[in-house]
Amino acid sequence: MTLNRRSLIGAAGLAVTVPALQVARAAETAAPAAKSTTPPPPVTKILARWIQESSYDALPEAVRREGVRSFLNWVGVAIGGSHHETVDIAVSALQPFSGPPQAGLFGRSERFDIMNAAFLNGVSSHIFDFDDTHLKTIIHPAGPVASAILAYAEMKPVSGKDFLAALVTGIEVECRIGNTVYPNHYDAGWHITGTCGPFGAAAAAAKLMGLNDEQTAYALGLAASQPVGLRESFGSMNKSFNPGRAAANGLFAAILAAKGFTSSDRMIEVRRGWAQTISTKQDWSQITDGLGTRYESALNTYKPFACGIVMHPTIDAAIQIRDADHVKPEEIRRVDLKVHPLVLELTGKTAPKTGLEGKFSIYHAAAVAFVEGAGGEKQFSDRAVNDPRVVALRQKVFPVVTPGIDPAQVDMTVTLNDGRTVHRRIEHAIGSVETPMSDRQLEAKFLDLADGVLPQAQAKRVMGLCWSLPDLASAGDVARAGVPGA
Numbered sequence: 001m002t003l004n005r006r007s008l009i010g011a012a013g014l015a016v017t018v019p020a021l022q023v024a025r026a027a028e029t030a031a032p033a034a035k036s037t038t039p040p041p042p043v044t045k046i047l048a049r050w051i052q053e054s055s056y057d058a059l060p061e062a063v064r065r066e067g068v069r070s071f072l073n074w075v076g077v078a079i080g081g082s083h084h085e086t087v088d089i090a091v092s093a094l095q096p097f098s099g100p101p102q103a104g105l106f107g108r109s110e111r112f113d114i115m116n117a118a119f120l121n122g123v124s125s126h127i128f129d130f131d132d133t134h135l136k137t138i139i140h141p142a143g144p145v146a147s148a149i150l151a152y153a154e155m156k157p158v159s160g161k162d163f164l165a166a167l168v169t170g171i172e173v174e175c176r177i178g179n180t181v182y183p184n185h186y187d188a189g190w191h192i193t194g195t196c197g198p199f200g201a202a203a204a205a206a207k208l209m210g211l212n213d214e215q216t217a218y219a220l221g222l223a224a225s226q227p228v229g230l231r232e233s234f235g236s237m238n239k240s241f242n243p244g245r246a247a248a249n250g251l252f253a254a255i256l257a258a259k260g261f262t263s264s265d266r267m268i269e270v271r272r273g274w275a276q277t278i279s280t281k282q283d284w285s286q287i288t289d290g291l292g293t294r295y296e297s298a299l300n301t302y303k304p305f306a307c308g309i310v311m312h313p314t315i316d317a318a319i320q321i322r323d324a325d326h327v328k329p330e331e332i333r334r335v336d337l338k339v340h341p342l343v344l345e346l347t348g349k350t351a352p353k354t355g356l357e358g359k360f361s362i363y364h365a366a367a368v369a370f371v372e373g374a375g376g377e378k379q380f381s382d383r384a385v386n387d388p389r390v391v392a393l394r395q396k397v398f399p400v401v402t403p404g405i406d407p408a409q410v411d412m413t414v415t416l417n418d419g420r421t422v423h424r425r426i427e428h429a430i431g432s433v434e435t436p437m438s439d440r441q442l443e444a445k446f447l448d449l450a451d452g453v454l455p456q457a458q459a460k461r462v463m464g465l466c467w468s469l470p471d472l473a474s475a476g477d478v479a480r481a482g483v484p485g486a
Contacts, residue, residue, distance in 0.1 A: 040282065041288060042269065043284055043288065044221065045213070045266075046287065048216040051173065051203050051206060051216050052211075053292070054168075059168060063168060063295045064470065066297055066298050069302070069439070070142045070167070071142065071167060071466055071469055073142070074132065074143065075463075076446035078106040078124045079107045079446075079454060080453065081124040081126070081240075081449075082108050083453060086123060086240055087108075087120065087124050089237070091110055095110065095112075098112045099113030101113070102117065104480065105121055105483070106479070107454065108483065109484055109485070114154070115151075115248050115251060118148045118150075118151040118247040119245060119247060121147040122144060122243045122244030122246065123243070126140060128306045128377045128380070129239075130377060130449070131143055134296060135301055137178035137182045138182075138192060139178045139192050139196055139197070141171040141200065141300060144197030144243050144247045145170035145204045148205055148247040149201070150163075150475065151247075151479075152208060152209075153476040153479070156208075160469045160473070162207075162475075163208070163469065163472075166205075166207040167204060168295070168297050170204030171297045173203040173220075174203075178196040179286035180281075180284065181278070184279050188280075190227070191239070191242045193246065194228040194229025198223035198227065199220060199223045199224070199268075201223070201248075202249075203216070203219070205250060205251050205254035205255070206220075206258075209255075214265065215257045217263075217265040218262050219257035220268065221253075221264050222263045223253040224263075225267070227278065228242050229241075234308075235354075235359065303431050304375070305379075306375065306376050308359055310343045311362055312375075312432075313408060313426040314366050314369070314410045315369040315429075316429040316430055317426045318335075318365075319369050319373055319374070319375070321414055322369070322373050329371045332416060332417070334397075335397045336398050338405050338410065339401060339405055339410055342407045343401075344362070344401060347365070348360075348362065350363055352364050355380045358384065358385040361394070364384075366412075367391075368387075370393060371389050408428065409426055410424075410425070411423075411425045447459055454484065
C-alpha cells in the first residue's frame with residue numbers, strides 16, 4: 001500500500017523538480033508588481049462551473065488515493081485532539097446554544113447541529129498542529145473541508161465516492177485560491193488556512209448539495225465575505241479556532257446559497273473583491289491553469305511531528321544525530337542551526353511556557369528531539385515544554401538565518417562537551433513531498449493519536465472505514481464509528 005510520491009505526482013500531471021517551499025517563497029524579495037490594467041478573468045464563475053463538472057470518475061486514481069490518505073490523516077488528528085482543553089472549553093461554551101443533535105464529534109459523546117459540529121471537529125483536528133499541509137501555501141487543507149462535509153453527511157446520507165470527490169474538489173479550490181495570493185497575503189499577517197478554508201468548505205458542500213452554477217458562485221462569494229484568522233493567534237487556542245470557523249463559514253455559505261441567498265458572482269477577482277482586498281499579489285493563472293487535469297491535492301503532505309512545518313527538518317536532524325551518532329543531551333555544549341528567515345519569523349519563541357507555544361519554538365523543537373527522540377503531540381505538551389532537561393538544552397540552541405538555506409532545509413552542527421562536532425544537513429525532512437510518510441506510518445500515527453481516546457479495536461475499525469471510503473454506502477458511517485462506545 002506504500003505510495004511512490006513521484007509516481008503519484010506524475011499521474012496527476014505534475015512535475016516537482018525543486019522543493020515546493022522554495023518555489024512558493026521565491027517572490028519574497030521581488031518588488032511588488034504594479035496593478036494590472038487588464039481585467040481579471042471571471043475566476044469565481046470558472047471555479048463554480050468546474051465544481052459542478054468535477055466527479056469521482058474524473059479523478060486520476062493517484063489523486064483519489066491521496067484524497068483517502070488526507071481523510072485518514074484528518075480523522076486521526078481529530079480523534080487525537082478531541083479531549084484537549086481547547087475542545088473541552090469550546091464544547092462547554094457552545095452546548096447551551098446548539099441546535100438539533102445532527103452530527104457527532106470524533107472521540108466524544110456529545111452531538112451538535114451540523115454548523116457547530118463542523119466547527120468543533122475543525123478545532124479538534126488542528127489543535128495539535130499535526131494535520132496535513134499543502135507546502136506551497138502552508139494551508140492545512142483537509143480540516144476546513146472534511147469538517148464541514150462530514151457533518152453534512154451525517155444529516156444527509158452521502159456515498160463514499162461522492163464524499164471523496166467533494167473532498168478533493170474543496171481541497172483543490174482552497175489551495176488554488178491560496179496559490180493566487182501567497183506569499184504576500186500570508187506575509188501581511190493572515191492565517192491562510194482560515195482565509196482560504198471557507199472556499200474549500202463551501203465548494204465541497206455545494207458539490208454535495210447539488211447547487212447549480214449560479215448558486216455555487218454565490219456560495220463562493222459568501223465564503224469570500226468570511227475570511228478568518230490572523231497569525232498573531234499562533235501559539236494559542238485561537239489558531240485552531242481558525243480552521244474550525246472556516247469549516248462552519250463555508251458550510252454556512254453553501255446552505256444560504258442553496259436557498260437563494262445571493263452574493264456577487266465575481267467576489268474573488270474584482271477590484272473590491274477578496275483577492276485584491278487582502279493581498280498585493282494576484283496570480284489568476286494559479287486558479288485557471290490545468291484546472292481539472294493538475295491536482296494540488298497530489299501535493300498534500302502529512303506531518304510526522306506535531307508542530308509548525310518549518311521545524312520538521314530540525315527535529316529530523318536532531319533525532320538522526322541522537323540515534324545514529326548516539327549523542328546524549330547531557331553531552332551537548334551547543335546546537336548551531338542554519339535556517340531560512342521564515343523559521344525564526346514563525347517559530348522564534350525562545351521561552352515557551354505552554355505546549356501550544358512550544359509548537360512555535362525552534363529552540364524547544366531541537367531540545368525536545370534530543371531529549372526524547374520524538375516530536376509527537378506528547379513532545380509539545382505543557383509537561384514537555386517545562387521539563388528541566390528540555391529547558392536547559394534549549395538555552396544551547398542557536399539558530400542563525402543563512403543565505404542559501406530553503407525553508408524546507410536545515411544545516412545542524414552539534415558541538416559536544418569534549419570538543420567533537422556532529423553535523424547533519426536535511427534537504428527533505430520525513431513527511432515532505434520528496435520523502436512522504438508511507439501508509440504504514442500514517443496508520444501508526446493514527447493509532448498513536450487514538451490511544452487513550454478509543455479502544456484499539458474501535459480505532460482500527462475506524463481506520464479501516466477511512467481506507468475503504470470510496471466503497472462506503474454512507475460516508476457518515478465514519479463519523480458514527482468514531483464516537484465512544486460505537
